[in-house]
Amino acid sequence: MNIGEKSKELYRRARKVFPGGVSYAIRYFEPQPFYVSKVSGCKVYDVDGNEYIDFWIGHGALIFGHNYPKMVEALKEIVEIGTHFGLAHKYEVEYAEQVVKMVPSAEMIRFTNSGTEANMYAVRLARAYTRRSKIIKMEGGWHGGYDALHVAVSYPYNKPESAGLTDGAVKDTVAIPFNDLEAAEKEIKKEEAACVITEPVLGAGGCIPAEREFLKGLRELCDETNTLLIFDEVITGFRLSRGGGQEYYGVYPDITVLGKTVGGGGLAIGAICSRKEIMELMDHIKYRDKTNRAFHGGTYTANPLVSYVGMKMLRELEKGYVYPHINGLGRKLMQGLEEIFDEYGFEAHITGIGSLIGIHFTKKKPKNALEANMNKNVELSKEYHKYLLKNGIVVIKPTLPHLFISYAHTEDEINQFLQVTENFTREKRKHS
Ligand SMILES: Cc1ncc(COP(=O)(O)O)c(C=O)c1O
The missing domain is CATH 3.90.1150.10 (Aspartate Aminotransferase, domain 1)
Incomplete structure (x- = not known):
């Protein structure tokens, strides 16, 4: 570039x-x-x-790629009808029904305008349900900028993530290493936490997949201690499979947080879903006394634009044709990158599942965010990222390159990515 x-x-x-x-x-x-x-x-x-x-x-929101014709068509259709009603409408009902049909653990849902907001309301819901305050999250887990979850996001994990976070806002949040069941057990067994929140695949933390045993273990520990398990599926929802990470792993959370893909890709969205018994805590008719209710709301929640487009695009994803395509390309890219870095003798590791891929310049393959960030070759990572950009390939984050594949990508783009990577490794070797 x-x-x-x-x-x-x-x-x-x-x-x-x-x-x-x-x-x-x-x-x-x-x-x-x-x-x-x-x-x-x-x-x-x-x-x-x-x-x-x-x-x-x-x-990572555009699972169909930019300007997917079916999405553009849906958007045009709904714009003609209206952009914002601020009142109940049929599209929100159809949209909710579609999500509940596809997400295995969902019985009821509320929409928000972002993943950040959805996580904030999910934590409130868990606290309301359990009447406990503590939150257990993963080091490197990114759930948006909500104060109580804006803890231990970037390395080093023991420092405040931002100026302006009060002690009160973060004192109930405990961070543990991802994929470390022993650490999880120690915290969860204290029986103080309202919830454990995790992504099925650590996204911004490096596209590191959970080990199935870890998620299964969390599920069991949460059941034993009446702690709610929250899966933040803002990235994995409708991407790892039609039913998201929970369907892929066969481990089901109490509360699911959605964002990005659930809106069809191009529109601002978030959602919280769970079983009826938990979601009903937001029901102002059942819980007339506000002290027993978990408040949720917002001006643009479930607006007709996102409801209509989201519903149409989820129906498209439900057909299933997207997944073999993006996962096949993901496999090819992961294998190809590994082979190139190996062949040229680089200390580099590829993590990910399906269409989510992380590239790590570390000595060993990281299984959590600390391993992905401690002792990595930051300079090499930045150099590689710069080289990709210069050669017309956009991936995010120079210090931890990670990427998503959409339905619009083809073998050609994967081959170009591999070719540029091979040129980079070859040039580096020549000059070393
Ligand atoms: C796993 C995860 N949760 C939550 C969020 C926040 O979502 P939003 O940016 O829509 O607020 C993100 C955003 O990247 C995310 O990756």
């Missing part, structure tokens, strides 16, 4: 109006971002006319 003049000018203006010049730090690349003007399938184009293969695809 050679930053063009138009991107340079936009960044100069952006620096004046956005802190750091961006709307989200994760979208910043050294020395500055390029500015997107057009998207199509798995490609993005910048204002200077450069083309990129997009393996970030809208923070």
Whole structure:
């Protein structure tokens, strides 16, 4: 990527109006971002006319790729009807029915506008149900910026994640290593926690899959201690399978948090679902006394745009044709990357499942976020990321490259990714 003049000018203006010049730090690349003007399938184009293969695809939300015709069609249909009713409507009911049909552990649902919000309400719901305060989360687990979950997200895990977090907001949150059942057992058996929250695959923490025994163990420990198990399936929901990570692993949480793909890819969304007994704590008719109810709400919740588009796209995913395609490409990319790094003698490891892939410049394959971040070759990681970008391949996070595959990707883009990686390893070897 050679930053063009138009991107340079936009960044100069952006620096004046956005802190750091961006709307989200994760979208910043050294020395500055390029500015997107057009998207199509798995490609993005910048204002200077450069083309990129997009393996970030809208923070992983665009399982169908950019501007998927069926999604665009659905969006056009609903825009003609209305964008925001602020009242009950049939599309929200159809949307809810579709999610409940596909997510194995869901009986009832409430929608939010983001995964962050959904996690916030899920924790509140768990606290309301158990009447306990503590939350157990995973080191490296990213659940959005909600204070009580904004703990132990980035390495080192013992430091506050942000200025402005009060002691009160974070004192009830305990972080444990992912895939470490012993550590989990020690915390859960104290019987103080309202919930254990985990992603089935640690996403921002490095696309590290849970070991099945870990999730099964969490399920058993939670059952023994009346602790609720929350799966944050904002990334894995409808991506690992039609029924998400829970269907893939065959381990079922008490509460599921959804986001990204549940909205069909292009619209802001989040959702909390669970069995009736738990969800009913949000029922203002059943629980007229507010002190017994877990509040949830919001101006744009279940707006017709996302309800209609989300419902249509979930019905599309239900047909099942997307999964063999994205998982097959994922397998090919993972195998190919491993072979290249091996052949050229790099200390690098590939993690992931299906269409979620993490690339780690570590001595051994990480099974949790600490292993993914401690003693890694940060310089090499940044260099590789920069090389990918320069050669038209967008993946996120220089210090921990990870990526998603969409239905719009083909063998061609996977081959290009592998070729660029091979060029990188070859050039590095030549100069070492
Ligand atoms: C697992 C997980 N949970 C929650 C969130 C937050 O979702 P949102 O950005 O929609 O608030 C994200 C976002 O990347 C995520 O990956």
